[in-house]
Amino acid sequence: MTRTLILTRHAKSSWDHPGMDDHARPLNKRGRRSAQAIGQWLSEKGYLPDEVLSSDSARTRETWDRMKLAAKQTTFTRALYHTDAQGLMHALSGATGHCVLMLGHNPGIAAFAEGLVKAPPPHDRFFDYPTCATTVITFPVEDWAEVTWQDGTVLDFVIPRELPE
Incomplete structure (x- = not known):
């Protein structure tokens, strides 16, 4: 059996309110479009999570x-x-789902993606993991507790700028 992990960095956030607490910042216009585009891409590719950790x-x-x-x-x-x-x-x-989507922040999400995979995807943006970057990784495990570092195989990697609006 295999498990599938979708790692997504949050979409581009707004800096329109300089005094706003970082935790409370919403998405900006580009971020809203990017999140929709990534969702559509995941759906079209059949990468559908049954569990989300965010x-x-x-x-x-x-x-x-x-x-x-x-x-x-x-x-x-x-x-x-x-x-x-x-x-x-x-x-x-x-986690308990077969396909888990994790939504997080840099630098943690980029380091996590890099640490999990046997080989990085041939993409020049994988290591800096821009906003809404998404990696789909499979693991040859029965349970998520069995996942170890550098055990995952990258199925796909995409950034919003590569997707149609």
């Missing part, structure tokens, strides 16, 4: 909402707000 920030919540996908279980948690790769691994180890 930071509880406004921008990750809005990214998920605008992706217009459905999942049996969605968890928004402060524990994933600006966590590092190890924190993301800990959260993943408790």
Whole structure:
């Protein structure tokens, strides 16, 4: 059996209100379009999560909402707000879905993606993981707790700028 992980960095957020708390910042216009485009791409490719683990920030919540996908279980948690790769691994180890989508922030999400895969995708933006970058990775495991570093195989990687509007 295999498990599939979709790693998505939140879409581009707004900086229109300089005094606003970082956790509360919403998406900007480009971010709203990007989240929709990524959701459509995932749907068209058949990468449909049955579980979502996400930071509880406004921008990750809005990214998920605008992706217009459905999942049996969605968890928004402060524990994933600006966590590092190890924190993301800990959260993943408790997942129960067959296909899990994780929504998070840089630099943690980029480090997590890089640490999980045997070989990176041949894409010059994988290592800096721009906003709404999405990697689809498979693991040869029965349970998420069995995932180890550098055990995943990249199925796909995309950034919003490569998708039609």
